[in-house]
Amino acid sequence: MSKADVIVGVQWGDEGKGKIVDLLSGGYDMVCRCQGGHNAGHTIVVEGKKIALHQVPSGILHKNIINIIGNGVVLCPAAIIEELKQFGDVSGRLFISDKAHLNLPYHAQIDQAKEKAKGAHAIGTTGKGIGPAYSDKISRSGHRVGELKNPEKLCDAILADFAANKAFLDVLGVKAPAREELLGELKSYEVALGKFIVDTTHMVWDAIDADKKILLEGAQGTLLDIDHGTYPFVTSSNTVTAGSCSGIGLSPKNVGEVIGIIKAYTTRVGNGAFPTEDMGEDGEKIRDIGREYGATTGRPRRTGWFDAVGVRYAARLDGVDKFALMKLDVLDGFKKVKICKAYEKNGKIIEYFPSDLEGVKPVY
Template sequence: MMAADLIVGIQWGDEGKGKIVDLLAQEYNIVCRYQGGHNAGHTIVVGGKKIALHLIPSGILNPKAVNIIGNGVVVSPEALIEEMKQFDDLDGRLLISDKAHLIFSYHAQIDQAKERMRGKKAIGTTGRGIGPAYADKVSRQGHRVGELKDTKKLQAKIEEYFAINEPYFKALGVEKPDSEQLRKELEFYRDALMPYVIDATNYLWDILELGEHKILLEGAQGTMLDIDHGTYPYVTSSNTIAAGACTGLGLSPKDIGKVIGIAKAYCTRVGNGPFPTEEFGLEGDKLRQQGHEFGTTTGRPRRCGWFDAVAAKYASRINGCDEMAIMKLDVLDGFEKIKVASAYEYEGDRIDYVPSDLENVTPIYIEFDGWESVKGVRKWDDLPVEAKQYIEALEELTQTKIAIISTSPDREDTIVKN
């Protein structure tokens, strides 16, 4: 019986998972997304052309790969249909779990209203309705993709949902959808999406049982944004870690094969919350500009800082990473000195673990000599000696083998170490 390999971000998201999934997907027949919504953004560059994905798995650029949106994903029908327009002939190449939950426009309205009400304590969500959709799912008020099969019944359930929660919606300033408009909207979603809807769990079980196809599992966001194990409450609304693939697709832990952790050669974060290695001065600005660190989904400038080896080691352990891919090494080109947080100072002590209140740590840095340029390098032996020393130090600090190194956004500019 075949096992499914897994790609997981081990920082605060935006690690460059899209490029690695796209690169590896050339070797896989099935690529599955297991959590998150269209708040995620994967940018892939192939032959100089930039493609932004939000819901569709990154294997879509492999014409031979089947791409599955799992039950753990929350799906905005409007966003997915718009994203599908980028591709020709998705028949047989895109499948959607009938158990995935739906995001409607009122979820986004709730999201944005709550962020406004939080004021300075806002979490920094994308405002796309992801949290409210997951909240409805957990409170058993959600609606699943498979329900689009009977739009009359689904419409009645949505209208009943609004009637039950009328005081709540009134307080937030969220208006009930117009009945006729809602009917047309649901019928449009049904016609566009139902041809792609399947029982994804049984489909994957059959594929695994046959053992004829290689499966790659893809998460969104990053480990430090996990609802349980991230920097709560400044997190996303789902389990971003490797274990989330089991609940998000209906797989058992025994179905998981190799786990590859993805990290940038530095750190970024979008939204609010603790970020120990954040750089507020010229070095942070330089990382942002050289790394083009603006959100794929929102366009927001990302907060930038140095590599946090303490957080990366924590994330590698919690995900069971067999190896790691270091992305955007070329963004560090031209820095005279490069810092890495090797430990924290916490309550007067030096620690090498991630405490629950990460806001109260101070990073303890070690410094490395910089290099002139690694851009476009495709062989380990061709890297500057300083870059090799940096990578080897990250391996030691995170206690994880680094097997893949990216030296530009393009698919081909990648070092694969034996």
């Protein structure tokens, strides 16, 4: 019986997980995505061509690897259909959990409408419907990928949801789609994706029992975890190592090595506290040299110095066995490099990562 290794981001995402997965995945039989959705962006360069992966596991670039999209993912059918066009026929190499939840166009509409309504207090989401899709899942009103196999029934269920939530959706300006339009959309998803939809839990168990080598590919970063991150400026899933277990259907006892990915500096996308952020010349220099722009949104990332306090906290949560340090060369041109070793909060020096970062100042 084998164990699954985990690759996890130990900052606020964008650490370079895709590159390490691509580097290591040739030594594995199976690569799995366990949480998140098409808000994730893992960038890989193949023969000089940049490929941005959003929902498809990074192992897809290797012909002999099985790729699993697990139950913890919220899948956007339209986005993955488009994403798959760059890979040709992946039949027999890609499988999608029938228990993963659907992220449909109305989720993005709700996401964007809520962000707009919040104004200056917006989270800074990607606007791709991830939060609303997870909200539906938690409130037990979501729909799972396996339901695509019966488009008529799924269509009626979605329209019933719209009717039940009409008052709320009217406030946001989100209207129910016409039945024929929605049904046609769902049927097209089933035609394109139906052959990939299976019970992946048993596939992964069988691989473990057969002593296959498995890699769990984390998305986003630990400091964006819905429970342990800088709430409310977080993503809507569990990005820690334990989230990978529940998102693919494995016991923590099945985890082997945990590889934490960190950058030699820190970046963040969206709003929220960022103690080591540098909004001056050095921050701009890091952004330009490191090409710090989102793979999913294209937005310039906020940049700053390495935060050892945050990394220590995240590494403990994740049970990191070893680190992969990325982009150290970006700092080559700096005469002085800062490392945050502690925080100052309310006039006191602290060496732990507090639940509330308001008023926190870095100690270098």
